[in-house]
Ligand SMILES: Nc1ncnc2c1ncn2[C@@H]1O[C@H](COP(=O)(O)OP(=O)(O)OP(=O)(O)O)[C@@H](O)[C@H]1O
């Protein structure tokens with residue numbers, strides 16, 4: 001049995017401008033110790049789906065359908081008390097922006113101790129000792145002294161480590177990290193990834209949400225690509241990066257900047273993400289897809305198997321409904337293969 005099983009998850013936001021279908025039919029699993037990357041452009045639904053898994057959506061967001069099972073237990077049916085125990089306990093979470101996640105008026109040691117008290121039966125000095133051990137575990141030098149300091153005395157990278165320490169307080173089986181390295185400089189990013197790598201080697205499953213395909217390529221075992229609230233491709237990391245099957249993924253890969261290339265990453269697929277209160281009919285990507293045919297505006301492509309059952313793509317090319325062929329190929333190490341993919 002998988003550690004986390006998400007099936008057919010639907011999330012809607014009820015806004016004045018209409019009903020936003022932010023996540024639509026999302027399904028995936030995560031095994032113990034496995035690392036899943038979730039990628040896609042801004043607005044794809046990466047954060048909303050991570051929050052939905054933990055039942056943390058705020059109004060006007062609502063889970064409209066689907067199931068989330070963690071270690072066999074249905075989280076969407078769990079009581080609020082039970083959810084609080086699982087969240088931050090067996091499932092740790094790290095979100096972007098450590099400066100706002102830490103409370104400026106308490107010391108770092110107090111905040112980590114509080115997380116320990118909330119998710120274990122330790123209290124008093126015992127909780128404090130555990131907090132210092134956690135700060136040490138996440139690579140904070142001189143953790144005893146650092147525990148007495150306030151968040152403003154920590155750099156962005158060190159503050160993010162503190163959040164990882166808090167997420168580990170309940171000795172979780174799964175860590176959900178949403179853009180944990182965004183805003184950190186490259187060296188600090190690499191150090192933080194090394195820490196996550198080390199933790200995952202200890203059998204911690206990690207769901208890593210990231211804009212950064214390089215980070216996902218390096219860190220993850222499997223990848224889920226989201227577009228406009230839906231999964232468009234799901235595969236093992238090497239299959240996805242060397243042999244993408246969905247035109248959107250191929251576009252994302254061609255948009256990865258090379259060394260010396262100062263374009264914004266993921267910004268070069270022409271067109272914009274559709275308005276999710278009125279998504280395009282048929283394939284949601286048809287407004288931007290260079291291979292779109294008439295049928296793409298009418299039929300919603302299922303997440304079909306491609307040449308391999310573990311490599312799935314939501315494109316009508318894999319259901320026999322397309323007249324033409326997808327002709328892209330990706331040579332990651334090529335000099336400049338961008339022109340050949342389209
Ligand atoms: N409070 C809200 N009210 C209405 N719509 C919302 C709300 N929060 C999110 N959405 C919609 O849900 C969709 C998915 O948003 P989400 O934050 O999950 O994107 P994301 O993939 O995490 O993007 P980013 O890479 O920018 O973090 C977006 O289209 C967004 O407009």
Ligand code: SF4
Nearest residue numbers: 283286289296315316
């Ligand atoms: S179904 Fe059509 S529009 Fe959608 S990705 Fe495939 S070819 Fe492009």
Ligand SMILES: [Mg+2]
Nearest residue numbers: 046047048178
């Ligand atoms: Mg997000």
